[in-house]
Amino acid sequence: MADTRLIAEITLVHPELVLTPTIEAVPEVTAELEYQTFAGPGSYYLFFEVHDDDDFERFDRAIEADWTVSEPSVVIEGDDFRVYRMRLTSAERLVLPRAAELGMRILRAESGRGGWIVTLEVSDREALQAFRRHCERMDVSFAVDRLYHVDERGRAGKYGLTPIQRETLLAAYDEGYFNDPRDASVADLAETLGVSSSAVSARLRRAMAALVENTMR
Numbered sequence: 001m002a003d004t005r006l007i008a009e010i011t012l013v014h015p016e017l018v019l020t021p022t023i024e025a026v027p028e029v030t031a032e033l034e035y036q037t038f039a040g041p042g043s044y045y046l047f048f049e050v051h052d053d054d055d056f057e058r059f060d061r062a063i064e065a066d067w068t069v070s071e072p073s074v075v076i077e078g079d080d081f082r083v084y085r086m087r088l089t090s091a092e093r094l095v096l097p098r099a100a101e102l103g104m105r106i107l108r109a110e111s112g113r114g115g116w117i118v119t120l121e122v123s124d125r126e127a128l129q130a131f132r133r134h135c136e137r138m139d140v141s142f143a144v145d146r147l148y149h150v151d152e153r154g155r156a157g158k159y160g161l162t163p164i165q166r167e168t169l170l171a172a173y174d175e176g177y178f179n180d181p182r183d184a185s186v187a188d189l190a191e192t193l194g195v196s197s198s199a200v201s202a203r204l205r206r207a208m209a210a211l212v213e214n215t216m217r
Contacts, residue, residue, distance in 0.1 A: 005150050006122045007107070009164065013115030013141040016093045018046065018068045023111045025062040028052075028190075030198040033109040033116075034083065044088040051081045051198035098134045102127040112195055115141070159214050165207035168193065172204060 014020070019031060034047040046069070052059055063072045069086040076083035088094065096106055096118070105121040122128050128144075135142040146163050161169070171192050176183025186204075190197040 006124070007146075007148055007150055007162075008120045008122050008128055008144060009146040010118050010120065011113045011115055011141075011143045011145055012095065012118060012135065013113070013143075014093055014139060016068065016090070017115055017140065018088055018094070019048070019063070019066060019111065020115065021066045021068060022059065022062040023114065025065075026052075026058050027114075028054075028196045028198070029059050029111075030196045030202065031111040036088075039087060044091060044094070046086050046088055047075070048084050048086065049081055050084055051202060056082060093138060093140060095131075095135050095138055095140055099131050102130055104128075104131065110199065112199060117145070159211055161207060161210050165203060165210060168200065168203040169207045 022029075023031070029050060029052045031048045031050045034049050036044050036046045039045045050056070050059060060072075063069060063084070063086070068089055070089050071085075071087040073085050074082050075085050096109065099106060099118075099120060103123040104127060106118065107121055108117075108119040110117050120128075120131075132142045148163055150162075168189070171189055172178060172184070175188060175192060177185075177189060186197045186200050189200045193200060
């Protein structure tokens with residue numbers, strides 16, 4: 001049997017977590033943490049890939065008023081996304097470095113559910129509990145949304161789909177998104193799933209890529 005890895009999808013919420021004021025102001029926009037780098041002792045620059053179904057104007061206004069970050073700038077601009085660099089104004093609620101210290105690998109961190117949806121590769125359940133206790137000490141709400149295994153190729157479940165990808169595809173099928181003509185839009189799916197339209201679009205792309213990778217190659 002192939003070795004498997006434990007994956008945890010958790011939601012972290014606190015009004016002082018990075019970009020929370022922006023997430024609350026423009027919940028339809030999805031921001032994904034790309035990486036972080038040191039700007040100096042105790043200071044960080046964060047890079048976010050942002051998907052907006054509109055023209056980024058509301059997002060730009062929101063981050064200008066967001067006290068959790070400063071010095072926002074666009075470093076990459078695509079057709080429907082941007083990559084922003086921002087300076088973290090306070091590391092007091094920066095909890096993810098503790099996850100790394102506990103031997104976890106941060107696979108994804110995406111805005112949603114009023115905070116951050118974080119996908120972690122977990123060494124064992126004890127480490128996850130230790131991270132939970134750390135978040136609780138920091139007064140950061142911690143909820144485990146999904147806990148599942150993937151094999152050494154990163155595949156989870158049938159056809160290599162993660163639970164969230166499977167949920168998104170099934171919702172799209174049930175709502176008639178794949179019908180011709182379509183009976184549901186991305187916005188309809190976003191309302192059904194309780195996430196932003198841009199998040200649905202990203203999940204559909206990843207799910208379809210996983211299906212092709214694991215069924216046709």
